[in-house]
Every structure is written in C-alpha cells, then in structure tokens.
Amino acid sequence: MAVHISLEDRIAAVTGAGGGMGRAVALALAEAGARVAALDLDGESAAQITEEIRATGRPALAVPVDVTRRASVHLAFERIETSWGIPQILVTCAGIIGTARLLALTEEEWDRVLAVNLKGTFLCVQRAVEGMSRLGEGRIVTIASDTGKRGGGRIATSHYAASKGGVIAFTRSVARELAGGRIRINCVCPGPTDTPMHAALPPDLREQVARNIPLGRFARPEEIAAAVVFLVSDMASFIYGETLSVDGGVLMD
Numbered sequence: 001m002a003v004h005i006s007l008e009d010r011i012a013a014v015t016g017a018g019g020g021m022g023r024a025v026a027l028a029l030a031e032a033g034a035r036v037a038a039l040d041l042d043g044e045s046a047a048q049i050t051e052e053i054r055a056t057g058r059p060a061l062a063v064p065v066d067v068t069r070r071a072s073v074h075l076a077f078e079r080i081e082t083s084w085g086i087p088q089i090l091v092t093c094a095g096i097i098g099t100a101r102l103l104a105l106t107e108e109e110w111d112r113v114l115a116v117n118l119k120g121t122f123l124c125v126q127r128a129v130e131g132m133s134r135l136g137e138g139r140i141v142t143i144a145s146d147t148g149k150r151g152g153g154r155i156a157t158s159h160y161a162a163s164k165g166g167v168i169a170f171t172r173s174v175a176r177e178l179a180g181g182r183i184r185i186n187c188v189c190p191g192p193t194d195t196p197m198h199a200a201l202p203p204d205l206r207e208q209v210a211r212n213i214p215l216g217r218f219a220r221p222e223e224i225a226a227a228v229v230f231l232v233s234d235m236a237s238f239i240y241g242e243t244l245s246v247d248g249g250v251l252m253d
C-alpha cells in the first residue's frame, strides 16, 4: 500500500470554503492533487480561496451557494458537473455558531443555526450521494464538533451543540444506509480551532478555553484539514462511519 496521499484528478466540493477551516481543507485537497470547487454563501471569500489555489498552479472553481436551500445546492452541484464532472469528494465545512442561554434562545435563532449546520449538511450530502451513486464511488467528510459529542459546556450554545450532535447521528445513519457500496462517509469533530468563527471570543474566555484543552492551545485549521485529507484518501480505505475527534485531547476521557 502506498504511504503517500494522492488525490490527483479527483473532483472535490468543499462547502464553507471561504471560512477558516474550509479554506485550509480546500488548500490541502488541492495540494494533494484534487480539483477543488469552493462553495460558500460569501461569494467573495470563495473567489479569494479559488485565487489562492490557482496561484499554486492548481485548478479551482468558486461556486456561490446557500446550503440551507435545496435549489441553491442543486444549482451549485450542476455548475461543478458542467465544468468538471461529478465530485467524488465532499467536505461539508459550512457552519455558523450562536450563543444564547436556554431561556433566551428564540425559535428564530434555533432555526437559523439548525438550518445551516444540520439541514445544510443533509442537503449537500444528499445531492453529492446522488451523483456519487451514478459514478459508483465517493468519499464524504462531514464536520461536526466536540460540542456535538459532549453537549456544549464552555459557552451557552445548546442549539449549536444539538445541530452538531445531529450531524454525527446523520453521518452514522447515512453510513449504515450506504453500507456495501463504494461511497465512504465519515465525520470529523474538531475542538476549538483558530478561525474567524472565534474572532469575537473575549481574550479571557479564549484563555480559559485553551487551558481546558490537554494540548494547551486551539487547533490550527491546517490540523483539521490534515485529518480530512487523510479520511478522503486511500490511506483510510477501511475507515467508515467513524466520528474522529481532532481536539487536542478534549474528549479523551
């Protein structure tokens, strides 16, 4: 078995590619040889990461998408298929966080977070699997969170934690459904990671969070991307329906 990772000529769709983690995932997949379609609600940041990838001599495609809307997701995949073909790889990084204690949590805020994190994951995975089934192969990594396993904890984010717990259960359920086929699906649960998502964290809270991570610091987005690239590669050919923590030891107990 080859011990290097090559995704040469693979077509990869990365949602949330304009964000901190999605950008690192897109760059790492491109470095491994994949053609990367960068999907994001923020068309400008998707275009920016696309330019960064092209500057390395690799092809890239910026595709605006709202993962909460089925029609938008379908249009985005059609654009990739028209330009390059059916994506064999999907990584769902699009996500949002919200903070509210239970009694202050509104129905609108609950729906907003669940729509992007959980429904968005469902719509993208469903559309990707449709294409991968026609192709006869595929590799999918969903992005949940350590909060989806442990149930929040650091800040009041019950809706966010519920959405991520949903992503874990959804991924495992889809893995059971797809068993016996040639589409592999796994989930990554990052711990606190240095991305724009945490830009608003007050320094004292940030320090407190870092202190509670056994490795003593936030992850770099590239460290999450490395796990994703491994999971979509042939190196992980027998890893299936797994929920992999990449959290500096937060959940080791």
Ligand SMILES: NC(=O)c1ccc[n+]([C@@H]2O[C@H](COP(=O)([O-])OP(=O)(O)OC[C@H]3O[C@@H](n4cnc5c(N)ncnc54)[C@H](O)[C@@H]3O)[C@@H](O)[C@H]2O)c1
Residues within 6 Å of the ligand: 015, 016, 017, 018, 019, 020, 021, 022, 039, 040, 041, 042, 045, 065, 066, 067, 068, 092, 093, 094, 095, 096, 097, 116, 117, 120, 143, 144, 145, 146, 189, 190, 191, 192, 193, 194, 195, 196, 197, 198
């Ligand atoms: N940063 C962390 O500490 C951390 C920890 C665990 C899990 N995560 C998860 O990792 C994923 C990536 O987070 P990040 O830290 O890179 O955040 P980020 O805010 O940097 O990036 C998220 C991206 O998703 C995009 N997005 C938001 N709504 C969208 C929609 N409706 N359609 C398409 N794109 C949309 C945003 O435009 C943004 O580019 C998220 O699912 C997040 O919940 C992050």
